Amino acid sequence: MSRPSGAPDETSDVVIVGGGASGLSLAHHLAETGTSTVTLVEAPDGPRRPPERTWCYWERGTGDFAEAVSASWSRLRVHGTDGRTITVDPSPQRYRMLRSTAFERLVHSRLARSPGSRVLRATADTVHDTADGAEVHCTTPDGRALTLRARHVFDSRPLRSLPPARTQLMQHFRGWFVRTDADRFDPAVADLMDFRVPQPRHGLAFGYTLPLAPDRALVEYTEFSRAPLTTTAYEAALAHYCRDILGLGAFTVESAEQGVIPMTDARFTRRTGPAVFRIGTAGGATRPSTGYTFAAVQRQSRAVAAALRDGRVLVPT
Ligand SMILES: Cc1cc2nc3c(=O)[nH]c(=O)nc-3n(C[C@H](O)[C@H](O)[C@H](O)COP(=O)(O)OP(=O)(O)OC[C@H]3O[C@@H](n4cnc5c(N)ncnc54)[C@H](O)[C@@H]3O)c2cc1C
Structure with missing residues (x-):
């Protein structure tokens, strides 16, 4: 019918x-x-x-x-950029x-x-x-x-496009799910913002580490700025963060995620x-x-x- x-x-x-x-x-x-x-x-x-x-x-x-x-x-x-840390308990x-x-x-x-x-x-x-x-x-x-x-x-x-705005930044990032050869992470503490990474000429950058086990974590490099980077540039920033700042030693990248989130006062x-x-x-x-x-x-x-x-x-x- x-x-x-x-x-x-x-x-x-x-x-x-x-x-x-x-x-x-x-x-x-x-x-x-x-x-x-x-x-x-x-x-x-x-x-x-x-x-x-x-x-x-x-x-x-x-x-x-x-x-x-x-x-x-x-x-x-x-x-902080000078290496000082602040740790908080956000309970409840x-x-x-x-x-x-x-x-x-x-x-x-x-x-x-x-x-x-x-x-x-x-x-x-x-x-x-x-x-x-x-x-x-x-x-x-x-x-x-x-x-x-x-x-x-x-x-x-x-x-398809964002509404008009006075301010339009992007939060753009790439993350690696890493597995380290030795135990390098404390699964009890998440690093929300690590400003020890080199800062871009415009905007700001930080590392973000979410430990899943002593030898596994999601490690991200994030910028708040006007335009995303190339994947190659994110990979270079992540490699520097993991090797030179976090001192992870030998590790493997098991998977990756990348994204852009609008930061805007548009209505x-x-x-x-x-x-x-x-x-x-x-x-x-x-x-x-x-x-x-x-x-x-x-x-x-x-x-x-x-x-x-x-x-x-x-x-x-
Ligand atoms: C990699 C990444 C990580 C993020 N992490 C966080 C975080 O940790 N915390 C946080 O608060 N925010 C985070 N965000 C920001 C935000 O939470 C996400 O972007 C979130 O996915 C937004 O939800 P949404 O439903 O608006 O869009 P989406 O989750 O993108 O959902 C839109 C859906 O629409 C579907 N779709 C598109 N077109 C069609 C169509 N024509 N017909 C049918 N379906 C369609 C897509 O398949 C998709 O599933 C992240 C964003 C990204 C990109």
């Missing part, structure tokens, strides 16, 4: 476009409240889908995602690390247990308001067109139509002074899920 033209292929209460940090978080909190059916649309493997990333955030207590947390720290350290908060694939597994299995909710692998092409909600037009990995209809759509697709549009909202970095959830996004996205997702449960509409803050 053919479908009448204009009818949606699928309907749910909420469609979330993009299954990264903000999309997964909102899906998780909606599944927890259990009052809305959710379709989470995530791009198929390819250029739109980012590689595995690490998300760190501050949280009290045991937190919502304990089974996906790969490490956490209750002592945090900063190294802890600093936690999630790998994006572990978080994705957790949320996907949570959705699989929620009747009427699901994860759809497809590319969202357009999002439109309709008389009683919104529609998302998608293309499936085998090239089929699919229309999803919902009462509310939350869109986390990255913006982001958070509602693009009566039933269409932007979330995550695209909705301005990234803190301009630090680039941290994950913790803000949890607060945002909890508030949106609670509002929908109570029959209200809340523009994500």
